[in-house]
Amino acid sequence: MSEGSKRRLKLWIRLLSVTRGAEAHLREFLRVRHGSTLPRFDVMAALYRRRDGCSMSELSRMLLVSNGNVTTVVDRLEADGMVERRPSEADRRTVFVSLTPQGLQHFEVLARDHEAEVAKIFAGLDDADVDALTEIMKRAAKR
Amino acid sequence: MSEGSKRRLKLWIRLLSVTRGAEAHLREFLRVRHGSTLPRFDVMAALYRRRDGCSMSELSRMLLVSNGNVTTVVDRLEADGMVERRPSEADRRTVFVSLTPQGLQHFEVLARDHEAEVAKIFAGLDDADVDALTEIMKRAAKR
DNA sequence: GCGAACAATTTCAAGATTAAAACTTTTATG
DNA sequence: CATAAAAGTTTTAATCTTGAAATTGTTCGC
Numbered sequence: 001m002s003e004g005s006k007r008r009l010k011l012w013i014r015l016l017s018v019t020r021g022a023e024a025h026l027r028e029f030l031r032v033r034h035g036s037t038l039p040r041f042d043v044m045a046a047l048y049r050r051r052d053g054c055s056m057s058e059l060s061r062m063l064l065v066s067n068g069n070v071t072t073v074v075d076r077l078e079a080d081g082m083v084e085r086r087p088s089e090a091d092r093r094t095v096f097v098s099l100t101p102q103g104l105q106h107f108e109v110l111a112r113d114h115e116a117e118v119a120k121i122f123a124g125l126d127d128a129d130v131d132a133l134t135e136i137m138k139r140a141a142k143r
Numbered sequence: 144m145s146e147g148s149k150r151r152l153k154l155w156i157r158l159l160s161v162t163r164g165a166e167a168h169l170r171e172f173l174r175v176r177h178g179s180t181l182p183r184f185d186v187m188a189a190l191y192r193r194r195d196g197c198s199m200s201e202l203s204r205m206l207l208v209s210n211g212n213v214t215t216v217v218d219r220l221e222a223d224g225m226v227e228r229r230p231s232e233a234d235r236r237t238v239f240v241s242l243t244p245q246g247l248q249h250f251e252v253l254a255r256d257h258e259a260e261v262a263k264i265f266a267g268l269d270d271a272d273v274d275a276l277t278e279i280m281k282r283a284a285k286r
Numbered sequence: 287g288c289g290a291a292c293a294a295t296t297t298c299a300a301g302a303t304t305a306a307a308a309c310t311t312t313t314a315t316g
Numbered sequence: 317c318a319t320a321a322a323a324g325t326t327t328t329a330a331t332c333t334t335g336a337a338a339t340t341g342t343t344c345g346c
Contacts, residue, residue, distance in 0.1 A: 009258045210326085
């Protein structure tokens with residue numbers, strides 16, 4: 001096994017550790033301060049970016065989770081009045097999901113606090129680190 | 144909201160996307176090639192590093208998951224003969240877990256293939272990227 | 287147009303995950 | 317010593333997650 005593969009393995013372990021730590025922190029934050037969860041936040045964030053709504057499949061691709069998963073999270077959000085389903089008229093297989101006005105309002109509060117919390121988590125990195133990291137991540141994503 | 148917090152939010156989104164993509168790839172790899180799963184691999188990897196065994200709580204802290212979670216994953220690994228529980232003699236509350244000989248043998252094959260797969264995933268990064276990233280991650284972990 | 291492949295979503299069963307509560311054992315304190 | 321606090325683990329209920337199967341709808345080749 002090559003030297004390079006060991007270095008990449010080490011990198012992966014660190015990456016995972018940082019990401020999981022941050023996720024745990026954000027989950028706790030959402031739970032305690034907003035009575036919400038990470039998957040709910042993720043779905044709402046995706047719908048906030050796609051303000052006109054998007055299909056379940058698109059949602060699943062954006063979030064890198066299974067489509068069955070999207071169904072159950074959207075089910076709960078719908079039950080809470082945060083999102084709504086709307087059947088496509090062009091293709092009756094497709095279902096469009098979008099934030100309700102209430103969901104939009106709720107998310108904007110959530111997003112503001114979430115951004116501040118993320119900034120807190122990465123406060124230990126200076127601006128040069130942030131830029132370098134973002135750049136490298138962009139390259140790592142291309143596969 | 145400051146400019147810096149927006150940049151850090153962007154960084155976080157990229158970080159998550161890369162990490163989730165890699166996790167999805169590794170999960171698929173473990174499932175198809177080895178009939179295993181990521182949490183099982185993680186537990187076995189932790190026990191491989193702590194060859195003499197470690198307590199459930201240590202395991203939970205190492206992996207950044209809840210102790211209830213460790214219980215169920217270890218339950219299954221134990222049922223499959225990969226790990227064994229051994230009550231502590233000094234403190235009867237604690238339970239030590241360790242790889243069985245079969246588990247050790249199984250893991251060594253798994254680990255070799257896993258390392259190669261990780262190297263494949265991060266093949267798009269050159270050695271300088273890998274070093275820079277590892278360094279920054281070390282800094283990000285300090286909180 | 288028929289029928290077969292394909293596509294979008296949901297359902298299902300199994301496993302993973304969490305937080306909180308329950309249980310057992312140890313330690314500390316009066 | 318008694319007993320209260322703390323610690324390690326498991327259990328429980330709820331949510332999340334996956335991959336596969338089932339359902340429903342569309343498209344395409346003939």
